[in-house]
Amino acid sequence: MTLLDVDSIYKSYDEEEVLEDVSFGLDQQDVEVIVGPSGSGKSTLLRCMNRLTEIDSGEIYLNDDEIHDLDENELRRRVGMVFQGSNLFAHLTAQKNITLGLREVLGMPAAEAQAKAMEYLRQVGLEDQAESYPAELSGGQKQRVGIARALAMEPELILFDEPTSALDPELIGEVLTVMRDLAEEGMTMLVVTHEMDFARSVATRLMFLDDGRIVERGPPEQLFEDPREDRTEQFLGELA
Numbered sequence: 650m651t652l653l654d655v656d657s658i659y660k661s662y663d664e665e666e667v668l669e670d671v672s673f674g675l676d677q678q679d680v681e682v683i684v685g686p687s688g689s690g691k692s693t694l695l696r697c698m699n700r701l702t703e704i705d706s707g708e709i710y711l712n713d714d715e716i717h718d719l720d721e722n723e724l725r726r727r728v729g730m731v732f733q734g735s736n737l738f739a740h741l742t743a744q745k746n747i748t749l750g751l752r753e754v755l756g757m758p759a760a761e762a763q764a765k766a767m768e769y770l771r772q773v774g775l776e777d778q779a780e781s782y783p784a785e786l787s788g789g790q791k792q793r794v795g796i797a798r799a800l801a802m803e804p805e806l807i808l809f810d811e812p813t814s815a816l817d818p819e820l821i822g823e824v825l826t827v828m829r830d831l832a833e834e835g836m837t838m839l840v841v842t843h844e845m846d847f848a849r850s851v852a853t854r855l856m857f858l859d860d861g862r863i864v865e866r867g868p869p870e871q872l873f874e875d876p877r878e879d880r881t882e883q884f885l886g887e888l889a
């Protein structure tokens with residue numbers, strides 16, 4: 650079943666066209682990895698999916714609802730996002746970082762929000778750190794709290810924008826493991842990452858974006874082993 654349907658979206662800043670006629674779809678449980686050079690529009694594309702950035706034209710459907718018809722709270726609940734930095738509130742514990750959205754966006758009673766936060770902290774292996782403040786957590790742990798926070802809203806889709814790029818190498822694995830588990834549980838995910846082992850082993854599809862356009866898209870093995878476009882081959886060759 651189609652979960653996300655992106656139909657010919659365009660976005661420019663001033664004179665610069667950042668996304669040009671981008672169309673693609675995700676089915677439920679798809680894990681699509683987006684790769685492309687710096688400045689190719691990857692973050693902009695993700696941000697258009699939850700309207701952190703507004704498109705100039707085109708349409709985006711989430712389970713048949715045009716996202717521009719939804720109110721922002723509802724959209725942000727239905728489309729979670731995990732950023733490069735964890736964006737946690739420094740003055741709140743891990744658990745409070747999670748309950749905040751549940752309380753304010755969903756209006757959930759405190760006890761229920763706390764229980765839900767614990768459930769998702771457990772899922773990312775951090776139930777022991779519920780009372781820790783971000784400064785007391787490693788970069789990998791902070792990212793895992795960020796993932797738990799997104800999960801707690803029980804979204805239909807989660808966007809990941811280079812979730813491991815800011816991490817020391819030894820902390821990358823624990824975050825990728827959580828993401829891999831999520832994929833195995835059937836979460837639909839749209840992931841910008843340079844981690845090609847993750848792309849090869851977890852992604853159902855790989856998208857190569859260059860200069861605001863989708864150059865090529867397909868099963869990871871096809872893009873790696875038998876790309877149709879020279880640009881894809883060259884780019885993936887440099888990453889590998």
Ligand code: ADP
Pocket residue numbers: 662665667685686687688689690691692693694
């Ligand atoms: P990527 O994530 O692939 O590195 P981005 O989506 O961040 O690419 O950026 C694509 C292009 O859009 C870049 O040229 C960038 O400078 C430009 N851009 C992104 N965000 C803004 C913004 N808020 N205002 C102006 N230009 C922007």
Ligand code: MG
Pocket residue numbers: 691692693
């Ligand atoms: Mg980016």
